[in-house]
Amino acid sequence: MGYGGISRVARVTGMSRVTIHQGLAELDRGEPPAERSRRPGGGRKKIQDQDPSVPKELQALVDPSTPGDPMSPLR
Numbered sequence: 001m002g003y004g005g006i007s008r009v010a011r012v013t014g015m016s017r018v019t020i021h022q023g024l025a026e027l028d029r030g031e032p033p034a035e036r037s038r039r040p041g042g043g044r045k046k047i048q049d050q051d052p053s054v055p056k057e058l059q060a061l062v063d064p065s066t067p068g069d070p071m072s073p074l075r
Contacts, residue, residue, distance in 0.1 A: 006020050006021065006024075
């Protein structure tokens with residue numbers, strides 16, 4: 001896109017200019033697109049891992065007001 005192209009792309013997409021530069025460098029090196037955008041283990045941890053009592057507490061909140069078959073897998 002010529003002079004200022006990366007800045008223009010950054011404004012339009014909302015991406016960081018650094019991210020765009022890294023992507024261009026990967027393309028120049030001939031690296032195939034990554035299947036993951038984060039490293040393994042990256043991202044937010046599941047709430048069950050942080051507080052194992054949450055599923056039981058949610059179940060207790062839902063049970064009294066759940067109509068129909070209590071064994072239904074749709075709950």
